[in-house]
Amino acid sequence: MASFTLHGIPVSKGIAIGRAHLLAPAALDVKHYLIPDDQVEAEVLRLKNAIATVHQELQTIRSELPKEAPPELGAFIDVHALILSDPMLAEVPLNIIRHRYYNAEWALVTQIDGLSAQFDEIEDPYLRERKADIQQVGDRVLKVLTGSAINLPPAEGGDGATASIIVVAHDISPADMLQFRDGAFGGFVTDLGGQNSHTAIVARSLDIPAAVGMNNASALVKQDDVLIIDGDAGVTIVNPSPLVLAQYRARQERMLRDRKKLGRLKKTPAITQDGTEITLLANIELPTDSAPALEAGANGVGLFRSEFLFMGRAGHLEKFPTEDEQFDSYCQTVVSMKGRPVTIRTLDVGADKPLDEDEQTALNPALGLRAIRYCLSEPQMFLTQLRAILRASAFGPIKLLIPMMAHAFEVDQTLALIEQAKEQLRQRKQKFDEDIEVGAMIEIPAAALALPIFIKRLDFLSIGTNDLIQYTLAIDRVDHEVAHLYDPLHPAVLFLLSSVIAMGRKAGIPVAVCGEMAGDVKWTRLLLGMGLLEFSMHPSQLLSVKQEILNSDLTLLEPQVKKVLKATEPSVIEAAMAQLRTLNAEPEIKATAARRR
Template identity: 75%
Template sequence: MASFTLHGIPVSRGIAIGRAHLLAPAALDVKHYLIPQEQVEAEVQRLQKAIATVHKELQTIWNDLPKDSPAELGAFIDVHALILSDPMIAEVPLDIIRTRFYNAEWALLTQIDELSAQFDEIEDAYLRERKSDIQQVGERVLKVLTGSANALPAGDGSEGAGRMIVVAHDISPADMLRFKDRAFGGFVTDLGGQNSHTAIVARSLDIPAVVGMYNASMLIRQDDWVIIDGDAGVVIVDPTPAVLEQYRERQARLLRERKKLGKLKKMPAVTKDGTEITLLANIELPEDCTAAMEAGAMGVGLFRSEYLFMGRAGFVNKLPSEDEQFESYRQAVAAMKGRPVTIRTLDIGADKPLDMAEQTSLNPALGLRAIRFCLAEPQMFLAQLRAILRASAYGPVKLLIPMLAHAFEIDQSLAMIEQAKAQLRDAGKKFDPLIPIGAMIEIPAAALTLPMFVKKMDFLSIGTNDLIQYTLAIDRADHEVAHLYNPLHPAVLYLLASTISIATKAGIPVAVCGEMAGDMKLTRLLLGMGLREFSMHPTQLLAVKHEILNSDLNEITPSVKKILRSFDPMAIAEAVNQLNQAGAV
């Protein structure tokens, strides 16, 4: 068979080489037939038994999680268990059997398809990706019903045999665990995006992966030799000996570079000219602090608190209580051992509905979300503020408010924080009365009216993901316009540079916590703008530190000033490339 190349979405870096192991989706084998009325209850019980079996499977997987597993794995298994318990999955298919006389598989698949269609209408990329969790749960139940559970090869991991490359239409985080100890080298899926749970787990496990390949599982055959280039989002099937050798050399070089980076963990992030840079970690759950500490993070620059709400509210209509939130925040503070933890208040709303059946607005990205949602739900917001304040009694905590754009939003937020403090004083509960309050700068209106923020806030954090999206008026999750998403657009660079400059002159600490902070190709550009605080996923930290250690601000700053005067996108891209090559090690 001739060699061919497939292109998808890169979600986890690195190179993997091995033999393909195909996972066939059970949904393809589902038979559709009507059942006699007298067999309806027996069919209902068959589906109930399958759901109970999957509950036991998930519990077993959760119990058997290795201690060194990424925190995300346990959380995502919990989400799948909650989905399985939700009436939309646990009860509606039973009603379909009783009213339409569908067989169990057909009834379940009908409901999964209906829910998937609802999620397709959600504009927010993260929430839209949750459709895959519902489909993965459905797939697991279907495999029990059809008796088509996947048998796994032993895989010895030897160089001659090649490591196993899993190729699937989709794969759940729980299923990824089954491959972890079987010479699992990487995976390729037809479905998925940057924000899918599978992608998040792949990054946590540091496994090369490419998703969103549409028909890879139809084109790749069992035991084909496969190369995954996780940096480029490329999969090469049946490579020629010359290409195989080329990628083996690249793989070996990457391993050597990674070992070198490991030596930087305890080294301070200081540029060649002696400027100290603060490197922080972005986390979703308290357990992520372990990876942050291991990578040498000087603190948490962004604790995305919405992950405590996700999956629970949407499926069981029960928000985490103040005490439950407090315990999660306290755990993170304790785990960071005196290093500061910045907790962002709930970034959720019309684009991230708290109820699966909730209607979304016509344009959720511009709707009732983040601080707008919190101010519209004052009791929920006050409960979160009290939980964050209580955690500040256990170590340094900073409170970050997302999506502020108006003066009255700043004033209302600060007033509610004071109200939460008063409630805690009345209850006799301890907190840090001088807790720093910060604002996310992620709307162009905020970046353009920064003096309003520096007067009232203790620190700023630039959310580049949304800032780019709103500045360029595109949804980067929309494939038709994703190519327009450009961090180096002159307007984006202007807003970034002016925000950093104004905040610095006002003596207000400013960080970048969006994807740009973890992209080492943009590290020198941000340094030249005057940025001194970067916050990123822990796996990106050492590569960014390496760039910082090899940068001289005396050389970089004049070059960046010149870049910021340019409005030619191609000239900017070329200048940034030259900036990175200057003095590269």
């Protein structure tokens, strides 16, 4: 069997070795035919029964979750149950059967395709990938309609190298992953997906090696092929040679040993070799993410993406959660963090569909009405969220983070609305933190270049490196045709990052980084050398970053980072970065730092 390599998007670190098990999407088996008039209601009933069966399946999976299961899993099952109950899936396909006479499978696929097209127009990558949840729920119903099984076979393989099963699929849902947990499920490879998909989030939570976004892996890989998933690189090796297999087995064993060592750092303070204390925070999407954040030793939450509360509501963002619903979620989060600060980012989505559906000109939602611009255009919705966050601040330390700031008047209008929300709560005699801190996401180059506007008005800053890089280089990093241009080491990006950190420190205003750079150990020393003292990342990345911090000495890093920042040629920057990664503190410095601690 010929060996070949597939390249995708890394979403969960680790190495998995096993045999391929292909899961075909149910939509591929859908037949299209018209129903006779006298059988329409029977076809409607068939779809209703399939939906009811999936509801029961999800309830069973939810009830059988083990106590030690990450809290995200239950929440994602709940989201799928909500989507399944939504009229956009529970009722519209029934009307398609009644009015167009489509068979049940065809009607369901038609509606899913229509909803998917709407999500493709959303700019925010986290929300855009929610399309996958709708498709996964639809695929589950289709499997019931077509009688397709989704259970894994028992793992086999006498050579000792294939003890695990590697699922290869067009896409895979968190619910499917839970059903596989009792088998020898070693990892998964999918054609679809990205960093922010629910499947990716669950994979990281469960430490399941995975590679997604491989386009045509499910077509190229054959049943029972031997696979190696290199989760760190997002690479899958199909039918590796004995030498490559042996090399990866050795790497796998070494990684398992290293993970055990990392676990010992949970209670160790993040202090550099020269005695500088670094704050490590967690990025979370759900209130129940607090548990893994605490387990990883996070000093608090640096980014709570509140968009999750607005998802899966009648298929549209127009139906907003109530103030009490939001308050309950924010309060649950802040209480569970046991006194550690929680930074809540206000709604970061946008009105990114054309006003006229027949309009042929494609709008650019990245530059349109989104994030704080959208919130200021919907003041009642924004006030509802602000009141909910303020009310939760009575139960623990909360910081308000405003996304996509660029203008002074946006800051002023936001602060005025926060004051209005406070006054409304005073009139209700509801408690809140009168001195709640308010900060801005620095993710637009204009904001980074006009930083005094924000330093003068706000309490803290948080750099969103994902968007800052994207806007600085004018590329969409999820567009495969230009994704290779996404470069954190571009001189313009380095200049903006370093200047924001330096100006913030000079003004005495805290600066954090909450984008992907914060959780990638490749950039830890670079950010430390720029003067960054607060990192916010996914909980699963925290211990690796902490280890890098413990092995770093700012007195050595800072001069080398200056060389990186002065360089403009890519080759010179890479050479300076390579030297930065090899810097080690002298033994006597380590001893001095140890005595300080």
